[in-house]
Each structure stands twice: as structure tokens, then as C-alpha cells.
Amino acid sequence: MEHLTHCLANAGAQLRQSIRDAERVQEEHAAELRVLRTPGLGVGCRRCGAAVGVWCRPVDGAVAPRTLHVVRLADAEVRS
Numbered sequence: 001m002e003h004l005t006h007c008l009a010n011a012g013a014q015l016r017q018s019i020r021d022a023e024r025v026q027e028e029h030a031a032e033l034r035v036l037r038t039p040g041l042g043v044g045c046r047r048c049g050a051a052v053g054v055w056c057r058p059v060d061g062a063v064a065p066r067t068l069h070v071v072r073l074a075d076a077e078v079r080s
Helices: 002-037 070-075
Strands: none
């Protein structure tokens, strides 16, 4: 009976770890898809400081840019 109790207690911890691993892999996959769809997201932006995989932030005013900053696209060597 003690062995069964120990196994069940350990199963909960293993399940929680598996859920965390699945969520991490899902986020990594989503980030890879964002970079594939918008290649400029593969590098950080020197103009606004946006991190890799994060859309550019506004630098002048409160309006978010509709495209990535030109500096970022040049750094990513994106050709149009």
C-alpha cells in the first residue's frame, strides 16, 4: 500500500513537469512560427529595443509601428 501511495504522489509531480515541458515547447514552436512568418523578428531591434520574437515598439509618439523598423530588417538581412 505504501508503494502505491508513493507512486501516486510521484505521478502528480511527473504530470506537472510534463505540463510545464509541453507549454515550453509550445511557446518555442510559436516563436519559431513568428520568425518564419516575419523574418525580421529573428533579431532584436536596435531602434526601439524590442527583443527577438517581439514586435517593434513605438519610439516617436504612441502609435505602434505597422512594420518592423528598417534597422531591424537590415540587421536580419531581409530582402524585399
